Amino acid sequence: MLATALCLWVTPTQGQVLRCTDARTGAVSYTDGSCDTGRKAEQLLPAPSAQALALEREQAAQAIARKEQRLREQAAAEAALNPAPAALPPAAPAESARCGQSRQQLQSLLARPGRDAATYSQQLTTAQQQVELDCLGSQAYRELEQARSRSAQPLAPVSPVIVVPPLRPPRPLPPQVQPPRPQMQHCNVFRCYDRNGNVYPR
Numbered sequence: 001m002l003a004t005a006l007c008l009w010v011t012p013t014q015g016q017v018l019r020c021t022d023a024r025t026g027a028v029s030y031t032d033g034s035c036d037t038g039r040k041a042e043q044l045l046p047a048p049s050a051q052a053l054a055l056e057r058e059q060a061a062q063a064i065a066r067k068e069q070r071l072r073e074q075a076a077a078e079a080a081l082n083p084a085p086a087a088l089p090p091a092a093p094a095e096s097a098r099c100g101q102s103r104q105q106l107q108s109l110l111a112r113p114g115r116d117a118a119t120y121s122q123q124l125t126t127a128q129q130q131v132e133l134d135c136l137g138s139q140a141y142r143e144l145e146q147a148r149s150r151s152a153q154p155l156a157p158v159s160p161v162i163v164v165p166p167l168r169p170p171r172p173l174p175p176q177v178q179p180p181r182p183q184m185q186h187c188n189v190f191r192c193y194d195r196n197g198n199v200y201p202r
Helices: 002-010 050-081 097-111 117-136 138-152
Strands: 017-022 028-031 039-045 184-187 191-194 199-201
Touching: 097 117, 117 138
Parallel strands: none
Antiparallel strands: 017 028, 017 039, 184 191, 191 199
């Protein structure tokens, strides 16, 4: 109890201090308010005036400001002696824990194929997309999807190219060969006969 009274005496904003004595047990307590019923009150420290309270508050505020200034100076001195380490660059998406987990899930799915082919194919597609997103990063994943969408678009129809062969000069006709004149074997008044038995008008 005495220690409490001493603390009240040195408090920056001192108020009145009462010693309360229990008439039945003789127990003593101290308070800055009022004693409980059945306790004898004895004033040890009178209540300060308004001017004294204002002065004490100002002194307390100044003391707090000096302490804060001293703490700031100490922190600045410690920061100058022990500069903070440079921040490490962020890890690449391929080295992140999420990328490793996505890869493990994909490997686990590949190791135990499902019975339903359609459902298993959808699960593989979803797991592969998750690996690409976690290991490439959102920006690179968007660029990859854009490239895929462009490659999946149907190509425009191509007009057929007609190649006209160059004109060739007309080939010259072979020279006409005159058949050999038949050799007549004998003639009469109307016809002639050659050695092959052909008949020619005369």
